[in-house]
Amino acid sequence: MIGVLALQGDVREHLRVLEHLGEPARPVLEPADLAGVNGLVLPGGESTTLSLLLSSSGLLGPVGDLLDAGTAVFGTCAGMILLAGEVSDGRPDQAHFGGIDLEVRRNGFGSQAASFECDLEVDALGSPPLHAVFIRAPLVERAGAGVDVLARLPLGPSGSVAGTGSPVLCRQGSVLVSSFHPELTTDTRVHRYFVEMAKGA
Numbered sequence: 336m337i338g339v340l341a342l343q344g345d346v347r348e349h350l351r352v353l354e355h356l357g358e359p360a361r362p363v364l365e366p367a368d369l370a371g372v373n374g375l376v377l378p379g380g381e382s383t384t385l386s387l388l389l390s391s392s393g394l395l396g397p398v399g400d401l402l403d404a405g406t407a408v409f410g411t412c413a414g415m416i417l418l419a420g421e422v423s424d425g426r427p428d429q430a431h432f433g434g435i436d437l438e439v440r441r442n443g444f445g446s447q448a449a450s451f452e453c454d455l456e457v458d459a460l461g462s463p464p465l466h467a468v469f470i471r472a473p474l475v476e477r478a479g480a481g482v483d484v485l486a487r488l489p490l491g492p493s494g495s496v497a498g499t500g501s502p503v504l505c506r507q508g509s510v511l512v513s514s515f516h517p518e519l520t521t522d523t524r525v526h527r528y529f530v531e532m533a534k535g536a
């Protein structure tokens with residue numbers, strides 16, 4: 336059973352992809368919803384809002400415990416920010432779990448180029464390239480030695496060099512993060528990869 340954190344953000348889109356893969360999934364609104372969950376998705380949305388709602392819902396501690404226990408967790412965009420070790424340009428009191436050794440800059444592609452799309456080469460997923468949608472995405476400024484970078488940005492927004500080569504899909508052990516939104520396209524390979532991770536964890 337995969338849980339999708341359902342406090343804010345594009346929850347339905349993740350549930351729809353998991354349903355399409357035939358994978359049992361449920362929205363997670365409170366700690367009791369984590370019972371029996373062997374994988375958790377932290378969706379895109381606003382990491383500052385998600386941080387506040389994680390506290391008020393009582394889920395902050397239980398999600399941290401899940402990460403400590405090695406349960407598979409997948410964060411997309413705002414979810415990536417929540418999982419990173421270091422966050423810049425966030426709110427000073429914004430919570431992040433540090434489940435993956437990344438330094439990310441919130442909205443790091445700037446306001447004009449806040450949203451863009453491109454094709455990514457992802458060896459772990461094979462061909463064809465993966466079409467990726469970035470919406471006010473975090474920019475990975477450093478990936479630790481223990482992080483497996485599964486995809487990098489070929490070129491920055493609108494072909495610019497800003498962000499070129501920066502990691503956009505990363506894994507460290509049981510934690511998977513993407514700065515883009517695989518739940519917004521019809522390509523289900525990233526979710527399938529995560530479901531396999533959850534089964535193996």
Ligand code: GLN
Nearest residue numbers: 379380381382412413471
């Ligand atoms: N910029 C958002 C944040 O800081 C993330 C955007 C997204 O999830 N699409 O949380």
